Amino acid sequence: MMKFFFNYAIIHPVNLAGRPVHxxxxxxxxxxxxxxxxxxxxxxxxxxxxxxxxxxxxxxxxNTEDASFMASHxxxxxxxxxxxxxxxxxxxxxxxxxxxxxxxxxxxxxxxGRYLEQEIGPAAFTVVYIFGGLFGNVISLxxxxxxxxxxxxxxxxxxxxxxxxxxxxxxxxxCGRLAQMRRQGVIxxxxxxxxxxYTAIGVDNAAxxxxxxAGIVISGIYYFAKKYRRQQE
Numbered sequence: 305m306m307k308f309f310f311n312y313a314i315i316h317p318v319n320l321a322g323r324p325v326h327x328x329x330x331x332x333x334x335x336x337x338x339x340x341x342x343x344x345x346x347x348x349x350x351x352x353x354x355x356x357x358x359x360x361x362x363x364x365x366x367n368t369e370d371a372s373f374m375a376s377h378x379x380x381x382x383x384x385x386x387x388x389x390x391x392x393x394x395x396x397x398x399x400x401x402x403x404x405x406x407x408x409x410x411x412x413x414x415x416x417g418r419y420l421e422q423e424i425g426p427a428a429f430t431v432v433y434i435f436g437g438l439f440g441n442v443i444s445l446x447x448x449x450x451x452x453x454x455x456x457x458x459x460x461x462x463x464x465x466x467x468x469x470x471x472x473x474x475x476x477x478x479c480g481r482l483a484q485m486r487r488q489g490v491i492x493x494x495x496x497x498x499x500x501x502y503t504a505i506g507v508d509n510a511a512x513x514x515x516x517x518a519g520i521v522i523s524g525i526y527y528f529a530k531k532y533r534r535q536q537e
Contacts, residue, residue: 436467
């Protein structure tokens with residue numbers, strides 16, 4: 305059995321806010337699946353290692369809880385994009401405000417990611433992670449423009465929500481070995497994740513919701529493309 309932890313704070317408007325929140329669900333809402341003991345989630349592991357490496361390097365160079373320092377090292381902000389540094393839409397998804405922020409995101413990524421990757425493979429999983437994270441950052445940036453607020457955001461939360469969204473749809477569709485997972489548990493995971501974002505301080509919910517939607521769309525394309533190919537065989 306596996307139990308999920310929720311809370312993926314990724315925005316830093318003035319100072320760091322958000323600590324890991326442990327929510328223990330009842331047995332009815334737990335998600336269970338018999339994984340292949342010999343399966344190693346290569347893409348998930350590699351992405352986690354990259355996030356850890358980036359965090360370690362930045363900690364050696366400065367303070368990852370300092371918004372100004374993070375802004376100068378790839379975090380997402382309107383001013384960065386306006387100054388021609390559009391690459392922050394990508395780099396921001398590998399930066400984290402402090403160790404607890406990193407730990408929380410990587411914990412969820414590992415436990416959710418290994419389920420999804422075992423079903424769709426490392427290549428498709430990487431597509432979900434990268435494009436979900438990018439879309440989340442694009443929408444986050446758009447929201448900042450709309451609200452005219454000054455903020456600096458970073459973190460893998462948009463990408464993690466994309467992974468959650470992809471898993472959510474494939475479980476609902478009873479795709480492959482994911483058919484063994486309980487729909488109620490996955491639905492509860494999504495609802496609690498979204499709820500946690502709206503009740504916590506300093507959370508970029510635009511990136512969360514956008515990442516979740518991106519993951520659902522990408523996994524839907526994957527599912528129906530795979531189904532079509534099988535029908536043609």
